[in-house]
Amino acid sequence: MNQRSWPFLPGRNIEIVRAQGAWLYTAKDQAILDAAGGAIVVNVGHGRDRVAQAVYAATRDTSYVVPPWLTPSRRAMVDALGDWLPPSLTRVHATSGGSEANEAAIKIAVQYQSACGFPRRTRVISRDLSYHGTTLATTAASGHPGRRKGLERAIESYPYSPTPYPLRCPLGRDHPYAGQWYVDALRQRIKQEGAHNVAAVLAEPITGSSGGAIVPPDDYWPGVRKLCDEHRIILILDEVMTGFGRTGRDFGHQHWPITPDILVSGKGLAGGYAPLGGVFGTEAIGQALERAGYGVMFNTFGAHPGACAAAAEVLTIMREENLVPRVAKLGLRLSALLAEAFRDHPHVAEHRGRGLLQAIEIVRDRETLEPFPLAAEVTNKVIATALRKGVFFYGGGTGAVRDIVCMGPPFIIEERELASMVDILRASVDEVLSEVST
Numbered sequence: 511m512n513q514r515s516w517p518f519l520p521g522r523n524i525e526i527v528r529a530q531g532a533w534l535y536t537a538k539d540q541a542i543l544d545a546a547g548g549a550i551v552v553n554v555g556h557g558r559d560r561v562a563q564a565v566y567a568a569t570r571d572t573s574y575v576v577p578p579w580l581t582p583s584r585r586a587m588v589d590a591l592g593d594w595l596p597p598s599l600t601r602v603h604a605t606s607g608g609s610e611a612n613e614a615a616i617k618i619a620v621q622y623q624s625a626c627g628f629p630r631r632t633r634v635i636s637r638d639l640s641y642h643g644t645t646l647a648t649t650a651a652s653g654h655p656g657r658r659k660g661l662e663r664a665i666e667s668y669p670y671s672p673t674p675y676p677l678r679c680p681l682g683r684d685h686p687y688a689g690q691w692y693v694d695a696l697r698q699r700i701k702q703e704g705a706h707n708v709a710a711v712l713a714e715p716i717t718g719s720s721g722g723a724i725v726p727p728d729d730y731w732p733g734v735r736k737l738c739d740e741h742r743i744i745l746i747l748d749e750v751m752t753g754f755g756r757t758g759r760d761f762g763h764q765h766w767p768i769t770p771d772i773l774v775s776g777k778g779l780a781g782g783y784a785p786l787g788g789v790f791g792t793e794a795i796g797q798a799l800e801r802a803g804y805g806v807m808f809n810t811f812g813a814h815p816g817a818c819a820a821a822a823e824v825l826t827i828m829r830e831e832n833l834v835p836r837v838a839k840l841g842l843r844l845s846a847l848l849a850e851a852f853r854d855h856p857h858v859a860e861h862r863g864r865g866l867l868q869a870i871e872i873v874r875d876r877e878t879l880e881p882f883p884l885a886a887e888v889t890n891k892v893i894a895t896a897l898r899k900g901v902f903f904y905g906g907g908t909g910a911v912r913d914i915v916c917m918g919p920p921f922i923i924e925e926r927e928l929a930s931m932v933d934i935l936r937a938s939v940d941e942v943l944s945e946v947s948t
């Protein structure tokens with residue numbers, strides 16, 4: 511194949527021919543530690559025979575069946591989900607990935623408001639540092655300038671509220687009133703839009719790669735939930751990255767005492783063995799749409815039998831092997847390793863995250879938090895250097911927030927692998943920064 515015909519990895523001549531556990535193997539037989547689980551997807555690890563067998567059986571027996579009909583693997587996935595989803599989320603809509611799932615969630619929220627007699631409630635407030643997908647609506651909803659280049663005039667403007675970012679809170683770093691400040695900012699935004707025009711708030715419970723595993727202050731989510739309830743606004747939580755154990759709880763929002771009206775998932779739902787996204791809504795939403803006669807259109811490949819089989823198997827394995835508590839434990843270990851490696855580093859503002867979704871933020875000046883210039887391409891260089899040393903990290907950040915290196919390894923990673931991953935990260939950061947003028 512002509513390398514230039516493959517658009518996603520320009521200039522990177524990497525071919526992976528095999529993967530096992532937390533490791534990828536290239537055609538040249540180089541072993542790469544998958545510290546990012548691909549695009550922060552892989553949870554039960556690569557090369558699980560029983561998942562591959564389940565996909566094989568489902569596609570052999572029911573290669574393709576229209577999404578609204580049941581198949582054994584669809585039934586198995588819905589049964590397995592019963593052990594994961596908050597009890598209030600009874601309705602399941604399956605897509606082919608996270609973007610489609612967020613797009614569907616936005617549409618369902620707007621349809622719900624219309625079904626309840628509020629057709630003017632069409633605005634969806636998202637956040638200024640976020641990522642929700644590749645479609646036009648989800649690109650518009652994403653606070654991710656890097657991914658809207660050349661599209662600015664084609665996409666609708668979505669109202670943003672500031673993403674809670676304790677490191678860079680306008681009140682001061684890790685300010686005790688930061689949570690309240692960000693809730694007040696959302697309240698202001700709702701007021702500006704007019705609550706009667708707002709259908710939903712769409713946000714990631716812990717901001718994924720756009721911000722780099724940013725954990726909000728503890729009073730933020732309860733405050734947002736209360737605001738949404740006061741104004742009858744639907745709370746859509748995008749758990750495409752944080753869902754299904756990634757942060758050491760079943761779902762990222764479960765670090766706080768809240769439940770969304772619509773939960774969106776993707777990535778880890780099928781562990782990387784098949785493309786799949788999920789939208790999970792309350793009974794009230796499902797019933798309102800039914801009463802109004804509003805349909806939720808399926809994607810041709812939504813709930814594909816092979817993907818549902820993979821999801822059922824992956825969700826079962828995670829329970830059988832107690833992988834979520836393992837993520838919580840490994841997450842603490844990873845935080846400790848990152849603290850040891852970067853606590854006094856002059857160019858690492860902080861390390862942060864929960865469970866196996868963590869990141870470091872590299873800055874020119876640790877006091878003022880001034881970043882390195884864009885042209886220095888610090889993140890890309892750190893990732894390329896680490897890759898040469900045999901570890902794959904995931905680049906993050908966008909716009910003014912840049913030079914984020916994310917980690918999201920498979921849940922079966924061993925402690926010694928975590929330690930060598932952090933050693934290589936430290937060595938790569940130092941090597942790159944010794945060449946960039948600081």
Ligand SMILES: Cc1ncc(COP(=O)(O)O)c(C=O)c1O
Pocket residue numbers: 549607608609610612641642643644714718719748749750751776777
């Ligand atoms: C938080 C979040 N939402 C949505 C998406 C889009 O999902 P997909 O790439 O499966 O369409 C992503 C992908 O990175 C994501 O991280």
